[in-house]
Amino acid sequence: MYSKEQASQLRQTFWTTFGQYIAPQPSAEGLKINWVNYKTGIKYLNFRMQAENRSASIGIEISHPDAGIQELFFEQFKELRLVLADALNEDWEWVLHTNDEYGKTISRIYTQINGVSIFNRDDWPTLISFFKPRIIALDEFWDTAKYSFDALK
Template identity: 65%
Template sequence: MYTREEASQLRQKFWTTFGQYMAPVLSAEGWRVNWINYNTRLKHVYFRMQADKKEASIAIEITHQDPELQELFFEQFLALKTLLHDTLGETWNWELHGTDELGKTVSRIYTELKPVNVFNKEDWPQLISFFKPRIIALDAFWNDAQYSFEALR
């Protein structure tokens, strides 16, 4: 087992490695982008990648504090479900009003990879191969879909 400090350093090293791997990849608009902290430019909507000792996930997270407004964002994504799944080339899971690790209500559209362990460097190629095409596809989707959310800004 790792100490908390060692685990933090190893996790940080993975994300740094992934960021360096993704650095040459331009966005759908041809811009440099911080893939790890992708900016949707829409408050309360985030693209999140997570990895721990059991699994990895990539998600669109809607974090608005008002459950009704959170549901409006979710419904807008539902209207774009076919475009999203076509762009991703796969079907993702849809969860309205779930709970995050801090107990806050969030809605998520996500997919997972199990079993993988971010603390096992032998799993890093699999993790990178999981995250890379999906975050690029999310960017391509968002390049077209973001305008559908103008009324919710």
């Protein structure tokens, strides 16, 4: 078992390692990008990668405080569901109005893997192989889809 400080250090080291590994990859627009802290350009709309003790997930998170507006974002993604699935080459889970770890209502479109741990360095290649193609695919999707969300900014 790790202390809070050790766990925090391991998380930071993993994300730094992942960031360095993926840094040479340009965005869909051919630009340098901070993949770990991906910016969609829309408040309350994030591409989130999470790695924990027993699982890892990547997804689109809608966290607008107004549940109705959150649902509008979610519906707009549903309109683009086939485009998203085509970019990802896989189907993801779609959850309207769930709670995050802080009890805040969010909506998520995500996928996850189980049986991996950010605290086990032997799992890091698996985690990187899980995150890298999916965040790149999300970026490619977002490069064309972001204009569909202009009215919701």
